[in-house]
Amino acid sequence: MMTQPIQVFENLTSETSPAGGNALTKMGFSFEDRRLIEREARYARAAVVAEGVTDAFLWVRRQFNRLMAGIKSDFKIRAAEAQLFRMSDRELSDLGLSRADIHFAVREATEGVMPQFDAVTGHVTPANQNTRRAA
Numbered sequence: 001m002m003t004q005p006i007q008v009f010e011n012l013t014s015e016t017s018p019a020g021g022n023a024l025t026k027m028g029f030s031f032e033d034r035r036l037i038e039r040e041a042r043y044a045r046a047a048v049v050a051e052g053v054t055d056a057f058l059w060v061r062r063q064f065n066r067l068m069a070g071i072k073s074d075f076k077i078r079a080a081e082a083q084l085f086r087m088s089d090r091e092l093s094d095l096g097l098s099r100a101d102i103h104f105a106v107r108e109a110t111e112g113v114m115p116q117f118d119a120v121t122g123h124v125t126p127a128n129q130n131t132r133r134a135a
Contacts, residue, residue, distance in 0.1 A: 073110070080106045
């Protein structure tokens with residue numbers, strides 16, 4: 001009957017020793033040196049995790065701010081459109097607008113949409129492509 005050779009205690013690993021045995025002790029590190037290295041490794045790991053969590057939090061905050069700015073902008077645009085829609089046709093014609101142009105006029109003022117000019121021919125293409133005006 002064959003038996004397994006007896007393992008030397010130095011080759012065995014436990015939950016308290018680093019993987020691969022006591023390699024740090026074999027290299028000349030003392031118990032305090034190992035504790036210091038482990039503490040620095042934990043600190044470095046915690047710093048990386050903290051930076052990742054902070055970056056994630058800041059990204060979420062920026063996305064939330066962008067969302068809120070978009071909602072506020074939309075409310076302002078809708079309020080301006082509602083104000084123009086409450087005007088009579090005579091008041092709108094005094095402004096040079098028709099009811100069909102209200103959406104475009106408000107967005108032109110807020111978003112800066114401008115007609116396209118052809119530099120060669122000098123032809124102007126309206127940005128809203130609506131060339132018919134109300135009488």
